[in-house]
Amino acid sequence: MTVRRFHAEAVTAIGTGALGVAGVVGAMQLGHGWSESGPESGYFPFYVGVILILASLWNLGTAFVAHRAALVREGQGEIEEPFLDGERLGRLARFGGTMIAFVILTLVMGIYVGAAAYIAWSAWRTGGYRLWVALAFGLGFSLALYVIFEIAFLVPLLKGPIEPLLGIY
Amino acid sequence: MENLDLLMHGFGVAITPLHLLLMVAGVLLGLVVGVLPGLGAPNGVSLLIPLTFSLDPTAAIILLSSMYWGALFGGSTTSILFNIPGEPSSVATTFDGYPMARSGQSTRALTLAFMSAGIGALIGVIVITLLAGWASRFALRFGAPEYFAVYFLAFAAFIGMGSASATKTVVSLTAGLLLASVGMDNVTGEVRLTFGFSDLLGGISFLVVVIGLFGIGELLATVQEGLHFRGVSSRIDLRDMLRTIAELPRYWATTVRSGLVGIWMGITPGGPTAASFMSYGIARQASRKGAAFGTGRPEGIVAPETADHSAGTCAMLPMLALGVPSSATAAVMMGGLMIWGLTPGPMLFATKPDFVWGLIASMYVSNIVGVILVLLTVPMFAALLRVPFSIIGPMIVAICFVGGYTVSSATFDLWVVLVFGLVGYLLTRLDYPLAPLVLAMVLGHKAENAFFQSMVLSDGSLSVFFETALCSAIMAIGLALLVVPKLLQLVARLRHRGAVGQESH
Numbered sequence: 001m002t003v004r005r006f007h008a009e010a011v012t013a014i015g016t017g018a019l020g021v022a023g024v025v026g027a028m029q030l031g032h033g034w035s036e037s038g039p040e041s042g043y044f045p046f047y048v049g050v051i052l053i054l055a056s057l058w059n060l061g062t063a064f065v066a067h068r069a070a071l072v073r074e075g076q077g078e079i080e081e082p083f084l085d086g087e088r089l090g091r092l093a094r095f096g097g098t099m100i101a102f103v104i105l106t107l108v109m110g111i112y113v114g115a116a117a118y119i120a121w122s123a124w125r126t127g128g129y130r131l132w133v134a135l136a137f138g139l140g141f142s143l144a145l146y147v148i149f150e151i152a153f154l155v156p157l158l159k160g161p162i163e164p165l166l167g168i169y
Numbered sequence: 170m171e172n173l174d175l176l177m178h179g180f181g182v183a184i185t186p187l188h189l190l191l192m193v194a195g196v197l198l199g200l201v202v203g204v205l206p207g208l209g210a211p212n213g214v215s216l217l218i219p220l221t222f223s224l225d226p227t228a229a230i231i232l233l234s235s236m237y238w239g240a241l242f243g244g245s246t247t248s249i250l251f252n253i254p255g256e257p258s259s260v261a262t263t264f265d266g267y268p269m270a271r272s273g274q275s276t277r278a279l280t281l282a283f284m285s286a287g288i289g290a291l292i293g294v295i296v297i298t299l300l301a302g303w304a305s306r307f308a309l310r311f312g313a314p315e316y317f318a319v320y321f322l323a324f325a326a327f328i329g330m331g332s333a334s335a336t337k338t339v340v341s342l343t344a345g346l347l348l349a350s351v352g353m354d355n356v357t358g359e360v361r362l363t364f365g366f367s368d369l370l371g372g373i374s375f376l377v378v379v380i381g382l383f384g385i386g387e388l389l390a391t392v393q394e395g396l397h398f399r400g401v402s403s404r405i406d407l408r409d410m411l412r413t414i415a416e417l418p419r420y421w422a423t424t425v426r427s428g429l430v431g432i433w434m435g436i437t438p439g440g441p442t443a444a445s446f447m448s449y450g451i452a453r454q455a456s457r458k459g460a461a462f463g464t465g466r467p468e469g470i471v472a473p474e475t476a477d478h479s480a481g482t483c484a485m486l487p488m489l490a491l492g493v494p495s496s497a498t499a500a501v502m503m504g505g506l507m508i509w510g511l512t513p514g515p516m517l518f519a520t521k522p523d524f525v526w527g528l529i530a531s532m533y534v535s536n537i538v539g540v541i542l543v544l545l546t547v548p549m550f551a552a553l554l555r556v557p558f559s560i561i562g563p564m565i566v567a568i569c570f571v572g573g574y575t576v577s578s579a580t581f582d583l584w585v586v587l588v589f590g591l592v593g594y595l596l597t598r599l600d601y602p603l604a605p606l607v608l609a610m611v612l613g614h615k616a617e618n619a620f621f622q623s624m625v626l627s628d629g630s631l632s633v634f635f636e637t638a639l640c641s642a643i644m645a646i647g648l649a650l651l652v653v654p655k656l657l658q659l660v661a662r663l664r665h666r667g668a669v670g671q672e673s674h
């Protein structure tokens with residue numbers, strides 16, 4: 001599966017446009033006109049949102065024009081370089097997927113367990129290290145986090161259900 | 170000579186054992202951040218800000234600014250040894266740095282880079298020292314309309330002078346302004362754009378956004394390319410180093426030119442990246458052996474490095490004196506100042522002279538510390554890149570999420586980091602500039618406040634921005650910066666098309 005540059009441009013332009021629409025809608029709920037004491041609180045976001053929508057539409061239009069030019073060149077035998085080919089997409093998906101799993105695990109079990117498991121898993125599965133070496137990397141990293149944040153800088157990190165059992169709050 | 174007295178006072182503040190220790194720590198951390206792909210100066214500084222809450226502001230800013238200098242040095246190290254720019258601003262250093270290192274002269278390439286970087290930084294600090302007092306006195310005459318005009322000028326300069334498409338810069342800017350207005354409005358006290366989500370009540374922290382955009386985003390871009398490093402020897406040979414230092418005066422013309430480019434791009438919102446490219450281009454045109462550039466010319470290393478660092482240091486001047494940062498990292502540092510309870514701008518010079526002049530003095534010291542440290546520790550940091558990516562990559566990810574969490578101890582911020590990581594990847598790949606987004610998030614409230622106060626002054630008439638000579642001048646420069654560069658491009662393109670058309674007839 002490959003992603004064309006046009007698709008990426010279009011999705012991004014629609015996304016930024018949607019952010020603009022959200023801003024305008026939110027500002028209209030607040031009131032975007034003038035009161036006796038000056039502009040209402042929706043005034044600034046309203047116009048910023050309008051500019052964002054217009055610029056996004058322009059980007060979308062530019063992407064369309066570039067796409068049609070690319071199609072014409074393709075007809076003449078010139079292939080446009082893909083935004084993401086299958087191989088890169090696969091690499092990104094694997095890395096991103098593990099990252100999302102790490103975030104979810106962190107929300108449930110806390111940062112220490114999440115980070116240890118994530119680093120051990122990556123070292124084991126993609127790095128090809130033996131399981132116990134990988135686990136040592138993960139646990140070592142979490143221990144370093146604990147020493148730096150909780151002990152040296154007194155900044156508490158997110159903890160899950162396991163840490164209290166070990167006497168760490 | 171008033172500035173000189175203040176500077177001497179600043180040295181008294183800056184040179185204490187604790188501050189020197191923080192400079193060393195900051196430079197070393199900065200080197201790590203600069204060397205590793207995925208960690209750059211803006212998000213390195215963001216990651217560190219939550220850890221500075223227990224320090225006093227002077228110590229904190231010394232730590233953060235030292236980290237910035239370290240990151241700039243680290244970025245050039247990987248450019249030269251691995252052909253991988255650790256920072257966007259060191260891309261131009263790869264053109265001649267890597268070929269020179271590959272031909273067996275890595276010590277010469279690294280020494281040239283670090284020495285000219287150090288000289289560039291000193292040029293920048295001297296300019297700050299000379300202009301700081303004047304700039305802050307000038308800025309004292311500013312009222313709300315003038316401030317809004319200055320913010321407008323900064324935004325306009327990004328749109329007009331940036332290398333990216335103007336509409337993409339506008340999208341980046343306005344998206345930042347919208348994100349900044351989420352949460353409690355500090356003028357009217359109303360809650361805005363939260364759409365009922367209680368997690369959004371406190372607003373979206375720009376620190377968390379920067380960590381996602383620059384950290385995770387840059388890492389995803391690295392992953393997609395499937396990293397394989399082809400490094401060259403990173404041993405530093407002392408005799409080669411001294412010989413290179415002796416050869417430096419030969420490039421004085423390049424150094425002076427590049428320093429000037431850096432000063433200009435640092436004070437106006439061009440930023441270090443643009444400065445290094447521009448300076449490389451100028452050095453190439455000025456050299457008689459122009460054709461040999463790209464094969465390891467010493468001027469090709471001196472020019473971008475000098476400009477990069479003098480722009481990086483000069484970016485602190487508008488940040489301190491006006492409260493308008495001209496680079497993404499300066500924007501993050503300014504956000505840090507506001508979190509510590511300081512208000513950047515002319516009043517800072519009057520109310521906190523220890524802080525301002527301590528910082529300026531520390532910039533002299535920490536850049537010299539930086540040059541020495543980086544020459545001593547290069548082999549160690551180059552070894553970092555030999556750690557397999559399957560280990561270092563997830564560690565960087567974990568550090569980014571930990572950093573995002575520590576900003577306000579909110580689990581919601583983990584999602585913000587993730588979402589902005591994906592957004593950052595997409596935007597970078599599509600050539601959207603990210604610096605305007607960060608700048609807009611930091612300046613959003615201040616720009617809106619200035620606008621609100623101006624409107625109250627004038628009873629809602631936009632003419633208030635053209636009432637005083639100063640304000641209209643700033644607005645006029647802003648409008649010119651917005652329109653003129655793009656118009657010139659258009660004219661050039663039309664003329665080119667006309668010329669091509671005539672030839673074909």
